[in-house]
Amino acid sequence: MFRILKVDAGAKTLVEEELNSAYREYGGRGLIAKIMLAEVNPACDPLGAENKLIICTGLLAGTSVPMAHRLSVGGKSPLTGGIKEANVGGTAATALSRHGIKMIVLEGLPKSEEWHFVRVARDGSAELVAADEYAGLNNYQLHGKLKERYGDDISVISIGTAGERQYKNSTLQVTDASSGHPSRAAARGGLGAVMGSKKIKAIVIEKSEARQAFPYADKDLFEKAKKALVQRTLDNPLSHGLMEVGTAATTNVSGVTGMLPVRNFSGTFFDKLDSVSAEAFMQRLQVGGGRNKEGCQAGCIIKCSNTINDAEGNYITSGFEYETIALCGPNCDIGDFDAIARIDRLCDDFGIDTMETGCTIAVCMEAGKIPWGDSEAAIGLIREMMEGTEFGMLLGQGTEAAGKALGVSRIPTVKGQSMAAYDPRNLKGTGLTYATSPMGADHTAGLTLLPGVDHASKTAQVAISSQLQAISAVADCVMCLFGWFTAATAPEITPDLFAGALGGEWTFLRVYGIGAETIMMEKAFNTAAGFTADSDRLPGFFYTDRSAVTGSTFDFSPEEIAQVLNF
Numbered sequence: 367m368f369r370i371l372k373v374d375a376g377a378k379t380l381v382e383e384e385l386n387s388a389y390r391e392y393g394g395r396g397l398i399a400k401i402m403l404a405e406v407n408p409a410c411d412p413l414g415a416e417n418k419l420i421i422c423t424g425l426l427a428g429t430s431v432p433m434a435h436r437l438s439v440g441g442k443s444p445l446t447g448g449i450k451e452a453n454v455g456g457t458a459a460t461a462l463s464r465h466g467i468k469m470i471v472l473e474g475l476p477k478s479e480e481w482h483f484v485r486v487a488r489d490g491s492a493e494l495v496a497a498d499e500y501a502g503l504n505n506y507q508l509h510g511k512l513k514e515r516y517g518d519d520i521s522v523i524s525i526g527t528a529g530e531r532q533y534k535n536s537t538l539q540v541t542d543a544s545s546g547h548p549s550r551a552a553a554r555g556g557l558g559a560v561m562g563s564k565k566i567k568a569i570v571i572e573k574s575e576a577r578q579a580f581p582y583a584d585k586d587l588f589e590k591a592k593k594a595l596v597q598r599t600l601d602n603p604l605s606h607g608l609m610e611v612g613t614a615a616t617t618n619v620s621g622v623t624g625m626l627p628v629r630n631f632s633g634t635f636f637d638k639l640d641s642v643s644a645e646a647f648m649q650r651l652q653v654g655g656g657r658n659k660e661g662c663q664a665g666c667i668i669k670c671s672n673t674i675n676d677a678e679g680n681y682i683t684s685g686f687e688y689e690t691i692a693l694c695g696p697n698c699d700i701g702d703f704d705a706i707a708r709i710d711r712l713c714d715d716f717g718i719d720t721m722e723t724g725c726t727i728a729v730c731m732e733a734g735k736i737p738w739g740d741s742e743a744a745i746g747l748i749r750e751m752m753e754g755t756e757f758g759m760l761l762g763q764g765t766e767a768a769g770k771a772l773g774v775s776r777i778p779t780v781k782g783q784s785m786a787a788y789d790p791r792n793l794k795g796t797g798l799t800y801a802t803s804p805m806g807a808d809h810t811a812g813l814t815l816l817p818g819v820d821h822a823s824k825t826a827q828v829a830i831s832s833q834l835q836a837i838s839a840v841a842d843c844v845m846c847l848f849g850w851f852t853a854a855t856a857p858e859i860t861p862d863l864f865a866g867a868l869g870g871e872w873t874f875l876r877v878y879g880i881g882a883e884t885i886m887m888e889k890a891f892n893t894a895a896g897f898t899a900d901s902d903r904l905p906g907f908f909y910t911d912r913s914a915v916t917g918s919t920f921d922f923s924p925e926e927i928a929q930v931l932n933f
């Protein structure tokens with residue numbers, strides 16, 4: 367029932383295939399890992415002809431499970447040199463699954479300078495369309511022009527000019543369900559550059575005339591399990607914080623525990639914490655009719671998203687998240703929501719990762735290129751990237767490249783990718799995730815922010831990181847992580863959900879095994895790409911420089927780190 371669209375960027379052809387039955391029980395990140403390991407040379411140039419960009423829906427896409435329509439984007443990362451999966455909300459996965467499309471795979475390398483986009487029409491037919499007139503546009507203008515041409519109900523996956531220039535911090539942006547703007551980002555690992563290398567500017571998915579039916583193995587069993595899962599999700603206290611405020615609420619916890627990165631992961635306390643608290647966020651949200659409790663995709667029941675307006679009610683940005691707030695805010699000594707929201711908008715428009723950008727700006731501040739806390743100067747650095755000045759081109763290669771060129775000793779990266787917004791000295795399990803995940807320093811690969819755990823202590827963190835990485839990998843194959851946290855703690859519900867949808871015997875262990883298998887495939891790819899045990903290390907300063915908040919360092923030995931993901 368599911369189909370794959372394969373685009374050969376060299377031959378300028380688009381062919382359609384049926385999904386190989388061997389892939390039937392794979393989706394999202396797991397399916398990407400399976401294909402990358404089978405079909406892509408791990409030693410290839412990420413921006414060369416051998417690499418593929420795989421855009422893939424999740425295992426339960428097309429079903430009525432809430433939040434099952436995340437979109438995974440994968441390939442070999444130009445930033446890390448390893449396998450990468452960046453996943454994103456928005457409307458695209460729903461639109462693809464309505465057409466019965468599991469994956470779009472971009473292959474090869476064009477021999478000319480011409481740009482194209484992929485169009486999936488209302489009747490399900492697909493074509494490559496000449497797109498030179500759209501080259502040079504950033505995402506907001508591009509999405510506007512594509513809507514003028516094809517109607518307001520399209521979903522778009524696109525790159526801005528950062529992706530066109532093959533910046534290693536570049537993203538793919540996806541239409542947000544609530545705002546309709548390209549504010550949802552497959553942000554990490556520079557996959558926008560891979561799309562840019564193939565000169566595919568966008569994928570335009572028109573709303574299907576008829577919804578492709580999902581081939582449930584046992585619809586009654588599925589519906590019963592889904593109903594129970596919905597109720598459990600609504601009752602879960604973790605869901606409530608996300609529902610009431612969104613991820614921005616995290617600052618209240620991270621700010622007082624030393625997890626919040628401040629002044630380029632200096633380990634200090636943020637003296638303007640009140641200005642970025644959950645309460646300050648909710649106050650700022652009211653300005654100009656801003657809103658929270660919005661869903662980035664249809665059918666979301668948690669709705670952690672938001673829209674931020676200016677005082678006149680003009681839209682600034684949407685999907686304004688903790689990671690962006692923390693890394694472009696306190697990590698740069700900036701405590702001004704307006705400035706951070708404008709940075710978020712610029713990043714989404716240009717098509718760069720807000721996390722990589724926040725860390726890059728902070729290493730520039732550390733080097734004295736601009737003053738700490740100077741938001742206008744920070745925005746000036748993003749504008750340099752947009753204008754393509756010599757320094758801007760350097761910054762577009764990411765935090766590690768910028769930090770090394772500027773002679774900064776404190777560069778918070780693992781496997782070439784900047785850290786997310788948790789200091790690993792005070793959230794040690796996540797430090798282990800940063801070190802060992804095949805994804806590089808990625809919080810969604812295994813965020814260990816569990817209640818009742820002393821996060822500045824080493825106790826049990828190896829097991830916690832391993833389990834959370836496996837659980838998070840399942841989420842990346844199936845649904846939004848915020849929904850999966852409930853499913854992952856419901857062993858009496860989740861196996862029935864899978865059995866009802868896919869058929870066969872499902873146990874909780876088998877579900878969990880999806881994550882472990884995915885990570886093992888990714889590690890095999892990275893090993894073949896040249897990664898070794900020494901790649902699984904945090905930068906030296908986390909081992910030597912104590913957190914001023916707790917006195918803690920990241921104090922795991924190589925032998926202890928080697929125990930993580932030892933399934």
Ligand code: SF4
Pocket residue numbers: 433455456660661662663666667668669670671846847848849
């Ligand atoms: S919980 Fe948040 S990120 Fe997840 S699908 Fe809903 S709005 Fe999107």
